[in-house]
Structures are given as C-alpha cells and as structure tokens.
Amino acid sequence: MYGISGLRKTLQTISNWNKASRIMRKYMNTDVNPCENFYEYACGNWKNYYDVPPDKAVYDTFEMVRENLYIVLKELLESDYSEKPQDDDISDYHDLKDFLNENYEVYDPSDATDKAKKFYRSCMKEGTINKRGEKPLGKLLEDLGGWPLITSSWKKSDFDFMWLLSRLRLLNNDILISQWIGPDIKNSNKYIIHIDQTTLGLPNRDYFLDSRNVKFIKAYKSFILSIANLLGSQTSTTLEDIEDLVQFETRLASITYSAEERGNITEVYLRTTVETLANHFPNFAWESYFTAVLGKEIDLTYPVACYCARYLHQLLNLLNKTNPRVIQNYLLWRFVRHRTQNLDYRFMESVQKFYHALFGREKQPPRWQFCVLQTNTNMGMALGSLFIRHYFDKNSKSDTTKITENLIQAFLDMLQEKEWLDRQTKDFAQIKINNMDLKIGFPNFLLNATELNLKYRDVKIEENFFFENVLSILRHSSLDEQKKIGLYVNKSMWNTPPAVVNAYYSRNKNQILFPAGILQPPFYHKHFPKALNYGGIGVVIGHEITHGFDDKGRLFDHKGNLQLWWKNSAIEKFYEKSKCMIDQYGKYVLPGLKIPVDGFITQGENIADNGGLKQAYKAYEKWLGDNPNADESLPGLNMTGPQLFFLNFAQVWCGKQRTEITQSRLKTSVHSPGMFRVIGALSNSEDFSSIFSCPLNSPMNPQHKCVLW
Incomplete structure (x- = not known):
C-alpha cells in the first residue's frame, strides 16, 4: 500500500x-x-x-485565481440545503421601518451555512427582484424622511439631521464622518470609538477638484439622474438639486485631508472623550448620536480617537452654511448609491453605465459571479466554513x-x-x-457549527427578499460593533x-x-x-x-x-x-x-x-x-x-x-x-x-x- x-x-x-x-x-x-x-x-x-474580458476593468493573475475560486464557491452555494426552496410569493413585504429601529433585534439560530445558501439564492432570483422593482428602496427612503430629489412633498420642517445620520450609520453607512469601534492605537487591548473624515462618491478628492476630471463629474451627475428617474422623480427641480448636491460634495472634497497630509498618523491622531469632543464641536450632538448608533446611553468620559479635527471644524461650518434640502439630498444619495446593486436590472444597468465611464468596464459580470461576491462580502465566514470543509x-x-x-x-x-x-x-x-x-x-470556530450559528443568530434571511437580506446583514454589522463597547480586545480573533x-x-x-x-x-x-x-x-x-x-x-x-x-x-x-x-x-x-x-x-x-x-x-x-x-x-x-x-x-x-x-x-x-x-x-x-x-x-x-x- x-x-x-x-x-x-x-x-x-x-x-x-x-x-x-x-x-x-x-x-x-x-x-x-x-x-x-x-x-x-x-x-x-x-x-x-488574454484580453480584459468585457465584464472586467482588470484581468491579471489575481483575477484568474479569483475566478477559479468563485467557481468552487458557486458549486458550494448551489449544493442542497436543509430548507425547501420557496416560491416567488412577495405579497408579505417586510416592514422596512424595523431596520431603522435603534432596538432592532432578531433571533434566528438556524444553520449559518444554510443562510449563506439562501442569501445566494435570493440574489439569484432575478425574476422576483425585477417584480419588486424599486419598491423596497422607495419605501425605505420614505421611512428615512424622504429624498427631496424624487418627491415634491418633502418640507424643510421634516429635516432631522442627527436622526437621519445616526439611522444611516445603523445601516453601516459612513457619510460625512466615518465612525467605528476598534482597538485604541495607543492601547491596543481596549476598544474605543474612532472617527475620521468621510469617503466620497467618486474614488478620491481629486475627481472633484481637478478640472481635468470634468468628464467624470458629468458621468456622476448622469448616474444620479438615472437613479432618481428610476425611483420615480416627480420634481421640476431634479437637475437643480443634482447640481447643488455635487457642488456640496465638491466643497466637502476640498476640506478633506490629502494622502500626503495623512502620511504620518501621529500628526492626525487625537485622543479625547465624548464630553471633550462635544465641547470642541458644540454644533454636533455627539452624545445623542453615539447613544443612537451604539444602542445605549454613552458615558461622557468614554474615549474617542479623532483623526480629523481640522476636517470636523470645516465640516460643521460647511453644514451651517448649506441648505437643509441639499444636505438631505446628499445624505440619502450616498445611501441610495450603495443600495442600487440590491435592486432590479434597471438599476444594475445604470451602475454599469457609470462604471463604464469611470473604469472602462464594458458589461456587468455574470449574475452568478455577482451573487457569489455578494454572499462572500456579506456572509463570508459562513461561506468560508463551507469552503474549508470541502477544499x-x-x-x-x-x-x-x-x-x-x-x-x-x-x-x-x-x-x-x-x-x-x-x-x-x-x-x-x-x-x-x-x-x-x-x-x-x-x-477555528468555522469548524464548530454551534459557534458559527451563534455568530449569525441576529441575521434573518428569506429567499424572496434580497434587498432586506442585505439590510439584515448591515444591522448585524452595526450590532457587532455595539457589542464591543466596554470590552477588551480579543487579539486571537x-x-x-x-x-x-x-x-x-x-x-x-x-x-x-x-x-x-x-x-x-x-x-x-x-x-x-x-x-x-x-x-x-x-x-x-x-x-x-x-x-x-x-x-x-x-x-x-x-x-x-x-x-x-x-x-x-x-x-x-x-x-x-x-x-x-x-x-x-x-x-x-x-x-x-x-x-x-x-x-x-x-x-x-x-x-x-x-x-x-x-x-x-x-x-x-x-x-x-x-x-x-x-x-x-x-x-x-x-x-x-x-x-x-x-x-x-x-x-x-x-x-x-x-x-x-x-x-x-x-x-x-x-x-x-x-x-x-x-x-x-x-x-x-x-x-x-x-x-x-x-x-x-x-x-x-x-x-x-x-x-x-
């Protein structure tokens, strides 16, 4: 032998x-x-x-290895799972408002790998997604106070900046400021709050500030308009609103630090507390914001690491000078931007047109590839458990x-x-x-079904509701952050x-x-x-x-x-x-x-x-x-x-x-x-x-x- x-x-x-x-x-x-x-x-x-395939902007050795990996992951996700596949009934809509609740709570201890397969299946059900159209996002936008860009019923009196910003953060969106819970860089054993400058709707600040990039700004505006139209824009001021939105983001880009300015982390790091932060930046209701996004009343002495003091000063000045309508439009646009890929083919086509202008990609990737990526991004540990067990x-x-x-x-x-x-x-x-x-x-916990199921116990996945499944994962991520408050860092994880x-x-x-x-x-x-x-x-x-x-x-x-x-x-x-x-x-x-x-x-x-x-x-x-x-x-x-x-x-x-x-x-x-x-x-x-x-x-x-x- x-x-x-x-x-x-x-x-x-x-x-x-x-x-x-x-x-x-x-x-x-x-x-x-x-x-x-x-x-x-x-x-x-x-x-x-090899040529760069139409559905890619880059084709190299790494991409070829990823393609081989995705084929394996596809096979795993399409293998049988313990639940019976559901029909295409979509009459029982979720109450999307639940996802905005500070006390949002779900308990589902079922098999995590089955949830990953079901998530993938929900992504692959294009017929169901197309039938639902823009409705899930449209309803959620109403619950978030309304997007002025698409509705004539929005009123300035409806504007609640802090409520909206905190709700978007509960859905794991960093808009205007980035905020997370992580180890303190000067005491890596303890979790503290971190805040930093924003990301932008284009790859970096130069896209807004360099006059040579005017074609990208034009494509960006066209992208916003196409999404607004798909959501049923009913206003006569849509083009004006888009112009104001992009001008606001251009001013936002101008106050962000450049890469060179952020080269030395010791020069931008400032360790403070919630109370001191509120004293330095009194125009921002830090205490109520942190209480909302962290799910509990925050101790005013709790430490905060700030990497953007100058940016915050200038941001608050900018917000003070900006029409609330523009701010509401911008906040909800940045949220909408990330949700377009969870909707029907029309939205995907708009994304593709924008990506073609920005990166040269000629067509969308195959749906199965997109859904494998979505599953790995959203439920990577559950999918990873399948991968390591089999391969x-x-x-x-x-x-x-x-x-x-x-x-x-x-x-x-x-x-x-x-x-x-x-x-x-x-x-x-x-x-x-x-x-x-x-x-x-x-x-190692990926080989322990009990521990893996426990990790995803606050995730609810339903086969006909891809849009809501993603929201469930987003709330899962924010709940994970909330749990870290007051804990010591487990560096073995x-x-x-x-x-x-x-x-x-x-x-x-x-x-x-x-x-x-x-x-x-x-x-x-x-x-x-x-x-x-x-x-x-x-x-x-x-x-x-x-x-x-x-x-x-x-x-x-x-x-x-x-x-x-x-x-x-x-x-x-x-x-x-x-x-x-x-x-x-x-x-x-x-x-x-x-x-x-x-x-x-x-x-x-x-x-x-x-x-x-x-x-x-x-x-x-x-x-x-x-x-x-x-x-x-x-x-x-x-x-x-x-x-x-x-x-x-x-x-x-x-x-x-x-x-x-x-x-x-x-x-x-x-x-x-x-x-x-x-x-x-x-x-x-x-x-x-x-x-x-x-x-x-x-x-x-x-x-x-x-x-x-």
Missing part, C-alpha cells in the same frame, strides 16, 4: 510540474533580455493569450507555517546586517517580529473571510493573516518545487512581515500600540532610505500614459515588496542549503531553482487593465502597477542581478540601488 501511495504522489507531482512549466513558458517572451526588462521577459506573451488541505497550513517561520528567521538575519540601525532599535524590532501573531487558513485571494498585516494587532483562498497556484501548491512556493506565497508572506516595518508599521510596537521605539538616528536613516524608493518609483511612467506613479502614497507597499522579495529569497537560499539534493528544475525550462524563484515572483504580476482603471489607480491606489512592482523590486536586488548575471548598469542592475530592509 505504501508503494502505491508513493507512486500516486510521484505521478501527481510530475503532472503538476508539467502543468506549471507549460503555463510559465506560455507567458514568457524569451526574445527579451531578462537584464533589460524582466517584466517583459516573464510576462511579455501574457497579452497574446482546504490541512497540509497547506502546516507547510505555509513552516515557510513563514523560515521567512521570519530570514528577516531577523537581515536585521542584524543593517549597519544603519542602532542596537536598541534592532532589539526592539526583534521583539516585534518574535511577537507577530500568525494566522493561516481560517479561524480574526474577521477576514477565508475564501479570499489576499493577505493582510494588522498594525494594531501585530498580526499577519493568510486566508485559505490565496493558498493555490501560482502562489502555492504542495507539489510545486520550493522555488515556486517561495517565489509565490513566500514573497507574499515576506511582504506582509515587512509591513510591520514600513513607513506606517514602524510606528507601532510589538503589542500594536502607537509608540516611538526608534532612536532618532535610525529614524533619520529610515527617511533617507525610504525617500530613495519614493524618488525611484516616482520616475516610473506606464507606456502610453503620461501619469507617473505616486512614489509617496505607494511607498509602504513598495517597501514591503522589496523587503518581502529579499526575505523570501534568503529563506529559499537557506532551504536549498539544507536540501542540497532537491530537484528544483521544471521540465522544458532550462532554469535553475533560484531563476525559477524570480520568474514565479514576476509572473504573479502578469496582467492587463483598461486605460480608465489605470488612470484611476495611479491617482488613488497605494500599490504601484504590477509592471513596476516587478521591475522596482528586482532592480534593487543584488541576488537577482547575480542569479541572472546582469551587467552592472544594465536596466535591471543599476549601480545605485534603493535598499531599506
């Missing part, structure tokens, strides 16, 4: 190696010198096999844990080599990395669904998290050569570790508290070395566009890319030394293990994106484009230049390199 099992494993390994080799060779453009442009060498043929390989967790341990050791070794760091700062850095909390795969293709570092918890969804090719496969695993998931792990020591992560200590633990001399050297990267990436311009990468807002991710690559290679090099007889070749590829390491790293970033989304990301994203994530990190790598014998001062081996970690 052992021999047969061993033979099967060998055959499976060969099959996976052949497949990996075939894919890697397909993407490569071997006519390009790897020392001239390694991205083009590794990914040059990718564009010959997650426990060996992946132990293998990834071992790789992570090797990367941590590589970082510690690199740390000792840093002559620009003093001994005290090195010692504190070592303490921090030794205290990093590693989470791989999924939280994680809130990220496992079926996602991403990884995270939490500064406030000093925690690195690798969900089960990312542990698949090309990032990881248990039968891959280690070169591919270290060049894939290994670099991702190293990237997240390095976030603990990037421009923001370095401000937090080993317990996740904002604390100055660096010597002044080390801080000066850090600024000098990070400025090198800011300048380096700021010179990159994508072919065909005249917009450079923003080296400042991308610096944290660039630091993490460079550090992660270096750590992962050092860890792989150490593994090779410990396993001198390992076969690290792939059939059909005349490359060594170290060369395959760098090739797989680069091919993770193969992809294409539409011009519109590229322009948007260059203005808003903290990540550099994939091409420069490859070129930037590799051109700073002595290991890469050595492995590929790149001549000094060739494009991929400049004499002057930016090296931080």
